[in-house]
Amino acid sequence: MTAPRDALISAIDLHKAFGPTPALDGASLEIAAGEVVAIMGPSGSGKSTLLHCIAGITTPDSGRIVYRGRELSGMSDATRSALRRGEFGFVFQFGQLVPELSCLENVALPLRLDGHKRREAERRAASWLDRLEVGDVAHKRPGEISGGQGQRVAVARALVTAPRVVFADEPTGALDSLNGERVMKLLTEAARDTGAAVVLVTHEARVAAYSDREVVVRDGRTREVELMNR
């Protein structure tokens, strides 16, 4: 396997078991700055576990994860969560927006947690909502908008802090084809413009087609089909 030049994230030989079930059984992966990588594979193969490990949400039983030259396992919990807040963005299958807050407040939230003033945070949040074509739902609550709108708000929230990496686990899983593709197009375009890398878990080939390359996970192992000479 040829490593992409200057890997942003390297995951090497990860193992993780939940009780007797191995979820990861020797998974390796490298992500370069700014690239969009799709993680594909059958249900239960370990895609989400792999994503959670490289995003520092789950700790693997063994193996190394290096982010910008620093080992995740060597960091304190506080450092790791500061890293997640400052450099990573997340989008999940069901938006996971805070139901009590308006969409605008949801998108502004990561900036507020980072200590930005309310006015400045909401100004930036509003411009991201516009960019994702959901400026009109800014003052609605998540319960009052459609699933497709909710996912766009979630993408805006993931991008508002200008993260280096966006982790997305089945971000279009609950949407129909048309809305799913719209979300993918907006997500990948925004990521390319801001230089963010995207790690995208999906089992849908049409969604994976928005990536630069794919990594296939089977039985907790990665099978990266290299197409370097094309």
Added chain:
Amino acid sequence: MAIGETFLGLLESRPRHGYDLKRAYDERFGQGRALAYGQVYATLSRLLKSGLIEVHGIEPGGGPERKRYAITDAGVTDVQRWLTQPEKPDLYLQNTLYSKVVLALLTGRPAADILDTQRAEHLRLMRELTRRKSTGDFPDQLICDYALFHLEADLRWLELTAARLDQLAKEVSA
């Protein structure tokens, strides 16, 4: 593609010269492959002979490209029949890929690798179409989507077969 019926449909919208007809066809349906003039005039003379079109006026100067063609009532009936009749769904039973997988299993080669290689190739093409979709106009997007959904169907089969290779190996060696 049914060139004759497509010509009839284009002529039903308005009478056209042969050259105009070819250009309209190439632009809308050609997919980068222009019709040859020989093909255009052979099709027109077949439609004329069957009474589905007629010459609607010849401009002075002569030569075949000066003729204007119009659809006849019989032609309109033909277009109507063609448009309303369902197409026979294509059945790609026993495709090459299936044969490759079975032969790999029979000869003790790694069948999973064949499926993986194919999956990568399919995805490569899907990426290309997805890129083209983002820059193309709306009709182009629809054409790309058609291809993308078909490729996706292939990939689902690949995925399902990959998950059942052990079972297939048993059947094949039995």
